[in-house]
Amino acid sequence: MSIAFPAPDAGILSRRSEILAGLSRLVPGEALIVSEDERRAFETDGLTAYRRLPLAVVLPSTTEEVAAVLRFCHENGVKVVPRGAGTSLAGGAIPQEDAIVLGVAKMNRVLEVDFENRTARVQAGITNLAISQAVAHEGFFYAPDPSSQLACTIAGNIAMNSGGAHCLKYGVTTNNLMGVTLVLLDGTVVEIGGDHLDSPGYDFLGLITGSEGQLGVVTEAVVRILRSAEGARPALLGFDSVEAAGACVAAIIGAGIIPVALEYMDRPAIQICEAFAHAGYPLDVEAMLIIEVEGSDAEIEDMLRRIVAIAEPFRPRAMKVSQSEAESAAIWKGRKSAFGATGRISDYICMDGTIPTGQLPIVLQRIDEIVKHYGLGVANVFHAGDGNLHPLVLFDINKPGEMEKAEKAGEEILKLCVEVGGCLTGEHGVGIEKRDLMRVQFSETDLAQQMRVRAVFDPNWLLNPAKVFPLDGRLVA
Numbered sequence: 001m002s003i004a005f006p007a008p009d010a011g012i013l014s015r016r017s018e019i020l021a022g023l024s025r026l027v028p029g030e031a032l033i034v035s036e037d038e039r040r041a042f043e044t045d046g047l048t049a050y051r052r053l054p055l056a057v058v059l060p061s062t063t064e065e066v067a068a069v070l071r072f073c074h075e076n077g078v079k080v081v082p083r084g085a086g087t088s089l090a091g092g093a094i095p096q097e098d099a100i101v102l103g104v105a106k107m108n109r110v111l112e113v114d115f116e117n118r119t120a121r122v123q124a125g126i127t128n129l130a131i132s133q134a135v136a137h138e139g140f141f142y143a144p145d146p147s148s149q150l151a152c153t154i155a156g157n158i159a160m161n162s163g164g165a166h167c168l169k170y171g172v173t174t175n176n177l178m179g180v181t182l183v184l185l186d187g188t189v190v191e192i193g194g195d196h197l198d199s200p201g202y203d204f205l206g207l208i209t210g211s212e213g214q215l216g217v218v219t220e221a222v223v224r225i226l227r228s229a230e231g232a233r234p235a236l237l238g239f240d241s242v243e244a245a246g247a248c249v250a251a252i253i254g255a256g257i258i259p260v261a262l263e264y265m266d267r268p269a270i271q272i273c274e275a276f277a278h279a280g281y282p283l284d285v286e287a288m289l290i291i292e293v294e295g296s297d298a299e300i301e302d303m304l305r306r307i308v309a310i311a312e313p314f315r316p317r318a319m320k321v322s323q324s325e326a327e328s329a330a331i332w333k334g335r336k337s338a339f340g341a342t343g344r345i346s347d348y349i350c351m352d353g354t355i356p357t358g359q360l361p362i363v364l365q366r367i368d369e370i371v372k373h374y375g376l377g378v379a380n381v382f383h384a385g386d387g388n389l390h391p392l393v394l395f396d397i398n399k400p401g402e403m404e405k406a407e408k409a410g411e412e413i414l415k416l417c418v419e420v421g422g423c424l425t426g427e428h429g430v431g432i433e434k435r436d437l438m439r440v441q442f443s444e445t446d447l448a449q450q451m452r453v454r455a456v457f458d459p460n461w462l463l464n465p466a467k468v469f470p471l472d473g474r475l476v477a
């Protein structure tokens with residue numbers, strides 16, 4: 001599965017100087033990046049195996065500047081790739097040679113916080129973590145917590161409908177987003193939703209969430225903020241078998257207990273993350289669960305007691321409850337650094353699919369068989385509570401053909417997710433990575449209907465054009 005990029009439009013390339021001159025009239029000088037050296041910083045994203053140098057990069061500071069740039073691109077047939085922090089693992093922010101990158105990273109302020117109504121209005125380029133930091137002094141936080149939260153922006157989170165370890169209880173981005181300011185391709189600025197619970201008419205906010213930068217550019221967002229729990233404590237449970245860990249997850253959820261987080265790591269992932277974070281993970285088990293509960297001390301004690309009782313029949317080999325803030329931080333550091341820690345020891349591609357949680361043992365066994373077939377390794381970390389898998393397929397980029405093998409293995413893993421009743425994406429989106437697999441999930445009729453919706457916003461296919469839909473099947477009005 002080597003990913004193809006469309007051939008650049010020669011007409012646009014030949015008009016580069018004219019296009020740059022036009023853009024330079026719309027934003028201040030420092031907001032337009034044209035030199036090759038500086039454009040290199042934007043040629044890829046979290047899917048670093050692929051890269052393309054964009055025509056130019058524009059970094060506006062206001063909604064008005066975004067509107068002016070989009071209007072110009074619309075009128076001149078210039079493609080636009082919206083960008084937040086460029087951490088997409090699906091290649092969602094990778095440019096193409098005949099497109100400009102429109103980055104919102106300069107628009108990173110908190111505009112208004114309403115603690116009484118539990119909302120915050122922020123600019124789209126603010127990082128996920130900065131939102132929580134801005135409201136922490138009043139005991140509030142923003143719930144969705146991608147492991148990349150230090151860097152990724154709320155714009156990228158909205159475009160990918162991002163999740164995180166603590167989304168089991170609080171939901172993903174779509175469940176915590178109340179409104180957006182969206183600039184359409186022709187420069188029209190629309191407000192969708194707002195600081196109230198529901199909006200009349202179609203659920204356009206639901207449509208924008210997860211639309212991967214293809215329907216418009218988000219410049220502001222109204223998000224729900226939540227009061228932080230009195231306390232929270234993670235526990236570690238280690239098992240001798242993948243089956244036992246999977247069955248324990250099902251039993252906990254089946255008992256009606258919803259921990260804040262319920263994360264799974266297999267033996268290779270435990271070893272890799274422990275070497276990085278020194279979190280006290282058990283090293284002699286096949287699978288480990290991180291289960292976090294929250295509330296008052298009494299509530300935490302009670303819930304942990306119930307979870308331990310549920311786990312007993314599955315004979316956990318190791319059981320440990322965090323005893324301090326420092327220990328909790330180390331436990332989460334290990335899990336949240338899983339991708340970075342893996343990168344220290346191997347090249348890898350991170351897959352992202354979802355499965356019904358009951359299918360966990362069989363799917364893990366099949367993943368093992370698939371990667372072995374290609375002579376590769378795998379480390380599994382995932383959000384077990386909601387069945388969102390992240391197999392990290394390990395390979396050596398210096399060995400000819402290994403990356404292609406890893407991509408083939410990844411493709412088979414995603415097909416397996418669909419086969420068992422799951423989905424091609426969990427939280428990382430489709431981007432370029434899964435674009436050509438969309439037919440595994442959707443019929444031609446389904447795809448055509450989705451493309452018609454997209455075409456209402458962008459009939460000439462200028463917004464993030466090489467993503468999400470197979471290149472050979474697209475509708476252009």
Ligand SMILES: Cc1cc2nc3c(=O)[nH]c(=O)nc-3n(C[C@H](O)[C@H](O)[C@H](O)COP(=O)(O)OP(=O)(O)OC[C@H]3O[C@@H](n4cnc5c(N)ncnc54)[C@H](O)[C@@H]3O)c2cc1C
Nearest residue numbers: 084085086087088092147153156157159162163213218427
């Ligand atoms: C180490 C690591 C850990 C990660 N962990 C998680 C995780 O736990 N959970 C998770 O869900 N993801 C995770 N990710 C993936 C990634 O961080 C998320 O997809 C994130 O939401 C991307 O945000 P970004 O600001 O980097 O967006 P970018 O990568 O810049 O862009 C992502 C998409 O958003 C679109 N976009 C950007 N800005 C706008 C805008 N203003 N308007 C419209 N569309 C826009 C882009 O065109 C692109 O399609 C991880 C990535 C890394 C590298």
